[in-house]
Amino acid sequence: MDRQAWFAMSTEIKNWDAIFVGAGITSLACAALLAKKNPGIKLLLVDKHIVAGGYASVFSRPKANATFDCSLHKLSGMQHQGNLQRIFEYLGLDNALELVYPEDYFCSFFDDHSLPLPNDANGVEKLLCKQFPAESKGIKTFFEQVRTFGRNGYYQFQMQEGSFEPDIAQLRYAHKNLKNITVEQGLDELFDDQKLKEILAAPGIYVGGYPEDLGYLYYLHVVYATLNKGNAYVKGASQNLSNTLAKQIEDAGGKIQLGTKVEEILVDDNLCVKGIQTKRGNFYSDRVYVNVSPHYAIEHLFDEKIDFTDIKEKLRALKPARSTTTVYLTTDCSPQELGVIHSESMIFSSQLCNAAVQRKAAELNDFDEQLSEEAFWKHSPMEVTNYYKLDSAGGYVICLNVLDSIKHWPMRRTQPYREKKQRAAEIMTQRLINHVPQLEGRINYSEVSSPHTYVKFTNNTDGSGYGAMVSTDLSGHLFHRKFPVKGVEFVSAWVAGPSYEAAFGYAEMKAKKWRAA
Amino acid sequence: MNYENIFEASVEIICDLKDFDEDEVKGDMTFEQLDLDSMDFIELQVVFRKKFGVNMESEVFADGKVSTIDEMCHYVLELRQAA
Numbered sequence: 266m267d268r269q270a271w272f273a274m275s276t277e278i279k280n281w282d283a284i285f286v287g288a289g290i291t292s293l294a295c296a297a298l299l300a301k302k303n304p305g306i307k308l309l310l311v312d313k314h315i316v317a318g319g320y321a322s323v324f325s326r327p328k329a330n331a332t333f334d335c336s337l338h339k340l341s342g343m344q345h346q347g348n349l350q351r352i353f354e355y356l357g358l359d360n361a362l363e364l365v366y367p368e369d370y371f372c373s374f375f376d377d378h379s380l381p382l383p384n385d386a387n388g389v390e391k392l393l394c395k396q397f398p399a400e401s402k403g404i405k406t407f408f409e410q411v412r413t414f415g416r417n418g419y420y421q422f423q424m425q426e427g428s429f430e431p432d433i434a435q436l437r438y439a440h441k442n443l444k445n446i447t448v449e450q451g452l453d454e455l456f457d458d459q460k461l462k463e464i465l466a467a468p469g470i471y472v473g474g475y476p477e478d479l480g481y482l483y484y485l486h487v488v489y490a491t492l493n494k495g496n497a498y499v500k501g502a503s504q505n506l507s508n509t510l511a512k513q514i515e516d517a518g519g520k521i522q523l524g525t526k527v528e529e530i531l532v533d534d535n536l537c538v539k540g541i542q543t544k545r546g547n548f549y550s551d552r553v554y555v556n557v558s559p560h561y562a563i564e565h566l567f568d569e570k571i572d573f574t575d576i577k578e579k580l581r582a583l584k585p586a587r588s589t590t591t592v593y594l595t596t597d598c599s600p601q602e603l604g605v606i607h608s609e610s611m612i613f614s615s616q617l618c619n620a621a622v623q624r625k626a627a628e629l630n631d632f633d634e635q636l637s638e639e640a641f642w643k644h645s646p647m648e649v650t651n652y653y654k655l656d657s658a659g660g661y662v663i664c665l666n667v668l669d670s671i672k673h674w675p676m677r678r679t680q681p682y683r684e685k686k687q688r689a690a691e692i693m694t695q696r697l698i699n700h701v702p703q704l705e706g707r708i709n710y711s712e713v714s715s716p717h718t719y720v721k722f723t724n725n726t727d728g729s730g731y732g733a734m735v736s737t738d739l740s741g742h743l744f745h746r747k748f749p750v751k752g753v754e755f756v757s758a759w760v761a762g763p764s765y766e767a768a769f770g771y772a773e774m775k776a777k778k779w780r781a782a
Numbered sequence: 783m784n785y786e787n788i789f790e791a792s793v794e795i796i797c798d799l800k801d802f803d804e805d806e807v808k809g810d811m812t813f814e815q816l817d818l819d820s821m822d823f824i825e826l827q828v829v830f831r832k833k834f835g836v837n838m839e840s841e842v843f844a845d846g847k848v849s850t851i852d853e854m855c856h857y858v859l860e861l862r863q864a865a
Contacts, residue, residue, distance in 0.1 A: 425827055427837050436828060437798070440821055482821075739819035747846035778841060 287556030288312035289319025293510040295772035300517035308519035313526040318507025329710035331660035336503035344495030363500040372607040403455035418486030443482040451481030473586025473731030538752035583741030585729035587668035588716035595710040614644040637673035671716035686713040732758025809852035836861035
């Protein structure tokens with residue numbers, strides 16, 4: 266359907282059953298679940314970007330013969346009884362999509378050796394006990410914590426609705442003793458070996474936090490989700506998943522309007538939502554799901570006369586997770602031939618103990634540029650994904666990722682910004698080459714996405730790709746309670762938590778509550 | 783099971799969750815005053831289900847229909863009576 270025909274039809278529908286502001290993965294999942302459960306439901310998703318999916322999207326560089334995936338490659342919970350696997354089966358995505366199950370969780374690279382971790386929890390536990398025999402008691406305790414407390418956190422949506430009953434004593438112990446400490450503190454209590462601590466803390470990169478950032482109890486659930494419940498990659502990249510969901514929604518009669526910025530969420534005099542305003546016209550519904558950063562939504566999407574004093578106060582406590590700086594590379598032949606043999610690697614600095622100290626020093630010095638580049642780019646763990654190994658159709662693609670801060674980046678479209686991107690590419694690429702020397706001279710394309718790039722495409726606060734930081738302070742996470750505008754609900758990583766699994770799980774919970782509100 | 787039983791149990795749980803003394807917890811205290819976070823609410827839901835056999839819906843907390851200890855106790859009592 267062309268744009269004019271679509272617009273003519275859209276304006277004929279005076280009242281949508283629900284409108285989604287933003288067509289990110291949580292919106293797509295929620296709308297697909299609603300459409301499946303409620304045949305005939307009229308759903309409208311509106312996004313300013315030209316493709317659906319939010320971060321779960323790709324961009325192509327035909328001259329480099331490459332398609333780059335913007336999203337994390339690891340979909341957790343993809344084994345039997347995994348939450349995501351279950352929802353995929355319900356939506357028929359397990360048949361519609363081809364999944365790749367990597368053999369390694371990731372390979373750890375230190376200066377003097379590398380250590381591939383198998384993609385199962387028992388295997389990792391055994392391997393680490395063998396590699397770090399003096400720490401075996403702590404390793405067993407850690408994985409027991411993952412199996413009990415991590416598992417309880419993993420099934421929290423089911424716990425809320427009563428289909429999963431935890432042991433109350435375990436729950437109480439975890440909430441009293443593990444919720445209020447950071448990953449750094451939790452691992453320090455168990456271990457002395459810095460290399461081991463770095464390996465165990467590394468999956469924090471999947472949720473946008475360093476060990477000093479993340480709450481330990483929450484983190485145990487991240488390990489449980491990604492390691493104990495299996496992980497997979499979608500062939501055709503994240504865009505394939507997003508497009509498949511989009512097709513399900515449209516096949517069920519819903520509409521996805523891309524390239525359309527929502528200018529305002531319309532509210533009546535009784536503080537009930539009534540629709541949205543866009544440059545293509547107004548669209549009406551008494552239920553609007555907001556799939557954007559709450560800070561952005563409050564600041565830009567509502568009439569300034571609405572009193573959001575309480576919400577703004579709560580949002581001050583809702584800190585964004587770290588943003589990322591990503592270097593997208595292509596090589597002139599298969600990355601495996603050049604020595605990048607694992608689908609995912611974590612490269613650790615030779616100055617292991619200094620990484621956290623340097624990050625804290627950078628922050629204390631107002632994110633001084635030089636200190637920040639040293640801390641985030643040179644000495645913090647760098648994740649390397651060999652996308653070619655996961656799906657050769659995207660080209661000879663490797664991505665390098667570090668968690669970063671927008672605060673030391675100059676504004677886009679300035680010379681200092683361009684120079685900084687160049688430095689990021691050089692420093693991060695060199696780190697990889699130091700471990701895989703055969704790559705020298707074999708990289709034929711390089712492109713950098715900075716935290717500002719993510720702001721441009723998603724409006725996420727400070728470019729966070731993971732929503733809110735899940736730290737030891739959870740007070741801001743209930744910002745949406747007693748929201749003053751009736752009919753508005755938030756769906757995104759900002760309320761669900763980062764990861765596909767959290768997005769789908771939260772979307773499922775929202776879809777189950779349909780009509781209950 | 784009456785309101786007093788539920789209130790006593792609520793105070794006990796909240797004291798345990800947030801390290802309050804029993805005499806510090808009053809029925810008209812809001813959840814904000816109690817500084818309950820999202821995990822505390824989950825624990826409350828689980829404990830109340832086990833203790834009283836009721837499923838407290840997250841939505842009643844989200845939309846502010848239940849925002850104090852008193853309101854929560856009345857809500858639990860209603861759920862019990864409806865069961």
